[in-house]
Amino acid sequence: MKPLLQYASHVLNHLRKDLRLEWRSRDAINGMLFFALLVVVVFGLAFDPTGYPTTTRQISGGILWVALLFASITALNQSWARELRNQVLEAQRMAPSPASALFLGKAIANMLFVLVVEAILAPIFIVFFNLQALGNIWLLAVILPLGTWALVVNGTFFAALGLRARNRELLLPLLLLPISLPALLAMVQATTGVLTGDLDPIQINTWIKQLAGYDIIFTTICILLFETVLNAE
Amino acid sequence: MPNSPIRDKINPMEQRSPTLRNLAWLWFAIAVAVLVVGFREAIFLVPSDAAQGDVGRIFYYHVPIAMWSLLFPYLNFAASLAYLYWRNRDPLKALTADAFALASAEVAVVYTSITLITGSIWGRAAWGIWWAWDARLTSLLLLWLLYVSYLMLRRFSSTGQTQTLAAVLSVFAAVDVPIVYMSIRWWRTQHPAPVFFGGPDAGMDKSMLPAFVWNIIGWGIWGIFILLFRFALERRRQIADQDAALQAIEASLEIPQ
Numbered sequence: 001m002k003p004l005l006q007y008a009s010h011v012l013n014h015l016r017k018d019l020r021l022e023w024r025s026r027d028a029i030n031g032m033l034f035f036a037l038l039v040v041v042v043f044g045l046a047f048d049p050t051g052y053p054t055t056t057r058q059i060s061g062g063i064l065w066v067a068l069l070f071a072s073i074t075a076l077n078q079s080w081a082r083e084l085r086n087q088v089l090e091a092q093r094m095a096p097s098p099a100s101a102l103f104l105g106k107a108i109a110n111m112l113f114v115l116v117v118e119a120i121l122a123p124i125f126i127v128f129f130n131l132q133a134l135g136n137i138w139l140l141a142v143i144l145p146l147g148t149w150a151l152v153v154n155g156t157f158f159a160a161l162g163l164r165a166r167n168r169e170l171l172l173p174l175l176l177l178p179i180s181l182p183a184l185l186a187m188v189q190a191t192t193g194v195l196t197g198d199l200d201p202i203q204i205n206t207w208i209k210q211l212a213g214y215d216i217i218f219t220t221i222c223i224l225l226f227e228t229v230l231n232a233e
Numbered sequence: 234m235p236n237s238p239i240r241d242k243i244n245p246m247e248q249r250s251p252t253l254r255n256l257a258w259l260w261f262a263i264a265v266a267v268l269v270v271g272f273r274e275a276i277f278l279v280p281s282d283a284a285q286g287d288v289g290r291i292f293y294y295h296v297p298i299a300m301w302s303l304l305f306p307y308l309n310f311a312a313s314l315a316y317l318y319w320r321n322r323d324p325l326k327a328l329t330a331d332a333f334a335l336a337s338a339e340v341a342v343v344y345t346s347i348t349l350i351t352g353s354i355w356g357r358a359a360w361g362i363w364w365a366w367d368a369r370l371t372s373l374l375l376l377w378l379l380y381v382s383y384l385m386l387r388r389f390s391s392t393g394q395t396q397t398l399a400a401v402l403s404v405f406a407a408v409d410v411p412i413v414y415m416s417i418r419w420w421r422t423q424h425p426a427p428v429f430f431g432g433p434d435a436g437m438d439k440s441m442l443p444a445f446v447w448n449i450i451g452w453g454i455w456g457i458f459i460l461l462f463r464f465a466l467e468r469r470r471q472i473a474d475q476d477a478a479l480q481a482i483e484a485s486l487e488i489p490q
Contacts, residue, residue, distance in 0.1 A: 154405075161398050164391040174385045175402065178378035179409050182416040189420065210416055221408060225401050228317065232397040 010097040014105020021082055022113065028075040032117045036071035040125055043067065049129045060129050061192030065184060067121070069151060072114050073176065076155040077169050079110055084163065093230055103226040107156040114148050134197030139204060143194065146211045147187030150218070154179055157222045160229055179218075186211040257462070264454040271447035279444040288358045290444075295351040297449035299373070301456050302348050305341035306380065306410060308460075309334050313403035316396060328471055331396040334403060336463035338383050340456060345377040368421040375413045379406040 022028055043063045049056040083089045092102055122144075125131070133140070155176050162171035190207035193199030275293035282289030312334035319327035352370065357363045364370065383406060387399050437445065 161386065161402065162389070164394055165386075165389045166391065167389050171386065171389050175382050178375065178382045179405055181375050181378070182409065182412045185416055185420055206419065210419070214412060217408060217412070218405075221405060225404065228397060229401055232394040 007098065007101060010101035011104045011108070014102050015108050018079075018082075018106055018109035019112070022109065028078065029113050029116060032071045032075045032113065033120060035074050036067050036117055036121050037124065039067040039070055040121070040128055044128050053130065056129055057131065057134075057196050058192060058198075060125075060131055061190075061195055062188045063129070064122075064125055064191060065147065065188050067125075068114065068118065068148070069177075069180075069184070071117060072110075072148075072151050072155055073173050075113060076110060076152070076159045076176075077172050079106060079156065080159050080163055089163070089230075099227040099230045100223040102230075103156065103160070103222060107153050107222075110156050111145075111149055111152045114152055115145065118144055118148065131195060133195050135194040135199075135204070136201070137194065139194050139208070140191065142208060143187060143190045143211070146208065146215055147183065147191075149215050150183035150187070150211060151176075151180060153215070153219050153222055157226065157229070160226070183211060183214045186214065257458075257465075260454065260458050264451060264458050267447060267451035267454055271444065271451045274444035274447050279441045280438070282441075285359050288355070291351055291355045291358075293441075293444045293448045294452075295348060295355055297445070297452045298344055298351070299348040300449065301452055302341060302344035302373075302376075305337045305344060305456070305460070306376065306407065308337035309341060309380070309383075309403055310407035312337060313400040313407075316400045317404075320397065320400075327396075329468065331400070332467035332471060333464050334400065335387065335467055336460050338380050338387075338403070339463055340460045342377065342380045342384060343459075344456060345373060345380070348373060349377060368418050371421075372414050372417045375417070376410060379409060379413075382406075 040063070043066075047056060047059065047063070049060075083092060092099075155172065158175040158179075159172050161175065162168045165171050186207045189199075190204050190211065193204045193207065271293070275290055279293075281287045282292075312330045315330035316327050316334060319330060349370075352373075353363050356365070383399060383402055386402050387395055390398050
């Protein structure tokens with residue numbers, strides 16, 4: 001029990017550090033928020049929700065997640081930038097706490113940032129796309145966090161992969177998107193199913209279960225492999 | 234360094250063993266021979282498909298290559314695991330494993346690309362469309378994307394880290410492949426779409442079997458040939474790198490060795 005509590009306290013310390021750093025500059029949240037808003041407006045112009053209401057409802061799940069995907073990528077890229085200044089990364093490597101605690105702390109911090117963006121974006125999205133969910137809207141409270149965690153956990157990991165790469169910002173979407181496609185499929189299908197009411201609750205639940213399974217599998221792999229990546233030299 | 238050619242004063246870029254070189258030439262000749270026989274069977278000898286006519290002959294290329302393209306990702310996964318295992322225990326073996334991982338990823342991308350392109354051409358000729366988002370095509374496309382992203386990582390990452398990071402990504406990709414397959418299949422059973430290429434039990438008449446068998450053997454032999462050839466190339470590059478590093482170190486020492 002004690003090692004687990006110790007591990008949890010390490011994760012908490014890393015989380016607090018990231019939250020504090022972010023609060024002081026609020027770069028990531030502001031950038032993400034505005035970027036997601038812009039993407040929603042672009043899609044609004046591209047797909048004309050007022051002119052094609054039924055079609056819009058069918059594609060709105062996809063649009064929401066694409067907007068969040070691109071917004072998260074912009075934030076994830078610079079989430080590791082803090083660790084590069086002042087040789088902080090070397091200090092992290094030498095610290096006796098497990099490397100995966102650093103990873104989890106940062107992933108949870110990124111998760112919180114994206115959830116804040118989602119909370120602000122969802123009402124705007126509903127307004128711009130004139131959405132009335134035809135299914136059980138409370139399911140979205142399950143789908144959104146699960147889907148966000150799938151993007152954030154892999155995104156934080158791959159952002160760390162690209163730390164010393166040339167063309168670091170380009171590498172993250174190139175790696176993240178192929179791996180995330182099954183999760184993206186599940187979250188879009190589940191969200192669209194809720195918004196259009198076209199899918200049975202059983203089918204939506206299956207998508208949610210797939211998403212949860214994906215989250216568990218990839219969180220485990222990320223935790224196990226982060227130490228290797230941090231000490232990759 | 235027990236294997237260093239510098240010690241043996243042999244140019245590292247030359248093949249060190251004539252036996253291996255002869256074997257490689259023999260294997261190449263066998264591959265070409267089998268593929269020529271397969272070509273003759275597929276294009277000229279077997280009867281043309283009742284429904285599709287001669288257009289269907291691309292089947293004898295598309296399907297064998299598609300089947301072999303599913304093997305190389307597993308080879309990449311095994312080699313990446315071997316690299317991660319040996320990384321701190323036996324660096325020389327790890328280096329070999331990494332060369333094999335790179336070679337198998339490249340061959341996987343090549344074979345998958347050929348599958349996608351021939352499938353596209355066949356689809357256009359036989360059914361009028363270049364692409365459809367059905368289960369099989371989408372899964373194969375995602376497989377292609379995963380291994381192209383592996384090659385991108387190898388290209389973009391900084392030199393000291395490339396091998397470890399690529400091995401880690403390979404683990405992710407390998408875990409993702411069954412997830413992709415299952416989720417896309419579920420997606421397509423939920424919204425059934427037309428099944429192309431006749432579905433999993435599309436009958437193949439016994440008279441067509443020779444073309445299929447010759448081609449599947451031929452493309453397998455060819456795949457192994459280019460895999461091992463690329464592996465040997467990568468090994469030589471690695472050895473040349475090591476020797477260059479050794480020379481640099483020795484040049485910087487004050488006491489002549």
